[in-house]
Amino acid sequence: QTGSANTNPSDSADDEYITSVSIGTPAQVLPLDFDTGSSDLWVFSSETPKSSASGHTLYSPSKSSTAKKLSGSTWSIEYGDKSSSSGDVYTDVVTIGGFSVKTQAVESATKVSTQFVQDTVISGLVGLGFDVGNQVSPRPQKTWFSNAANSLAEPLFTADLRHQETGSYNFGFIDTSLAKGTIGYTPADGSEGYWGFTATGYSVGGAKLNRNSITGIADTGTTLLLLPDNIVDAYYNNVESAQYDDSQEGVVFDCSEDLPSFSFGVGGQTITISGDLLNLTPIEEGSSTCFGGLQSSADIGINIFGDVALKAALVVFDLGNERLGWAQK
Numbered sequence: 001q002t003g004s005a006n007t008n009p010s011d012s013a014d015d016e017y018i019t020s021v022s023i024g025t026p027a028q029v030l031p032l033d034f035d036t037g038s039s040d041l042w043v044f045s046s047e048t049p050k051s052s053a054s055g056h057t058l059y060s061p062s063k064s065s066t067a068k069k070l071s072g073s074t075w076s077i078e079y080g081d082k083s084s085s086s087g088d089v090y091t092d093v094v095t096i097g098g099f100s101v102k103t104q105a106v107e108s109a110t111k112v113s114t115q116f117v118q119d120t121v122i123s124g125l126v127g128l129g130f131d132v133g134n135q136v137s138p139r140p141q142k143t144w145f146s147n148a149a150n151s152l153a154e155p156l157f158t159a160d161l162r163h164q165e166t167g168s169y170n171f172g173f174i175d176t177s178l179a180k181g182t183i184g185y186t187p188a189d190g191s192e193g194y195w196g197f198t199a200t201g202y203s204v205g206g207a208k209l210n211r212n213s214i215t216g217i218a219d220t221g222t223t224l225l226l227l228p229d230n231i232v233d234a235y236y237n238n239v240e241s242a243q244y245d246d247s248q249e250g251v252v253f254d255c256s257e258d259l260p261s262f263s264f265g266v267g268g269q270t271i272t273i274s275g276d277l278l279n280l281t282p283i284e285e286g287s288s289t290c291f292g293g294l295q296s297s298a299d300i301g302i303n304i305f306g307d308v309a310l311k312a313a314l315v316v317f318d319l320g321n322e323r324l325g326w327a328q329k
């Protein structure tokens with residue numbers, strides 16, 4: 001058995017990627033953000049305060065004949081960008097890309113932070129990290145993918161995120177036609193709940209890869225490519241107008257600049273992110289100053305290969321073999 005779901009950028013900056021998910025009987029369809037950087041499936045619901053819920057699609061467990069309250073269970077989560085949510089837990093059937101998990105923990109939000117209230121393009125998240133990262137207490141729950149893995153043809157999924165066009169999340173199979181290059185595999189470290197891995201080196205502008213390894217996570221729920229300051233500086237030294245903008249909290253430059261590419265080595269392959277994927281977006285509508293897709297990870301404490309990096313590749317999240325595969329697109 002397999003599953004295949006389309007995913008679409010939320011806006012012109014590819015800030016988030018939205019995938020439709022069916023929950024309950026009859027199906028209630030919600031736009032959710034698939035996040036390999038966390039391990040909870042949570043949704044805006046009939047239990048979310050009305051003042052916070054407006055503009056969002058809601059899950060109503062009372063309208064689903066297959067919903068069951070997981071009594072006594074609660075959840076609370078905070079993300080890297082300081083956004084947060086919390087609530088109680090139901091189980092229900094959850095279908096993604098045609099594949100159904102009958103008894104999936106669906107975490108219902110009774111509280112959401114301002115960022116989520118304002119982010120009306122999504123009505124929750126599907127955590128695709130490792131189960132160890134799940135935030136339900138007293139008994140942590142499994143992710144949708146973990147529940148699905150044993151029934152899928154292969155215990156893996158792939159992410160094919162694209163710049164300003166429809167991409168896909170495929171479950172249980174690898175569509176190698178989505179990539180140009182060979183898939184290079186490297187061990188994945190799931191001990192922290194993330195999909196951790198080590199890149200073997202990097203280069204700017206098509207130069208030869210150096211041997212400075214970078215340990216980080218492959219994270220579909222993070223917009224940017226977040227790396228150490230020395231690498232960020234080495235990159236922007238090639239961009240004449242680049243400067244740090246305090247209000248934007250990142251490096252900005254003239255939108256007319258011809259940005260160099262950025263490459264990293266992984267599993268014996270080289271993944272090259274083109275300059276135009278690294279020129280994210282004008283800082284404001286119509287501005288000629290643009291915000292960089294590569295920014296510093298110094299404040300976070302871990303390096304994050306987010307959507308800016310993932311867009312350059314077909315990425316295989318292989319739970320069965322505890323490994324990550326990367327192929328140039």
Ligand SMILES: CSC[C@H](NC(=O)[C@H](Cc1ccccc1)OC(=O)N1CCC(N)CC1)C(=O)N[C@@H](CC1CCCCC1)[C@@H](O)COc1ccncc1
Binds near residue numbers: 015033223
């Ligand atoms: C340093 S992890 C920052 C990252 N959140 C982002 O990447 C957000 C995503 C976003 C949200 C709302 C609108 C537009 C974009 O976007 C930005 O922060 N930016 C993009 C726009 C840009 N102008 C400013 C910077 C993050 O917490 N991800 C988590 C999932 C995320 C939570 C918020 C909703 C969307 C999904 C997750 O994978 C990683 O969790 C952790 C990482 C490290 N330790 C703990 C948790």
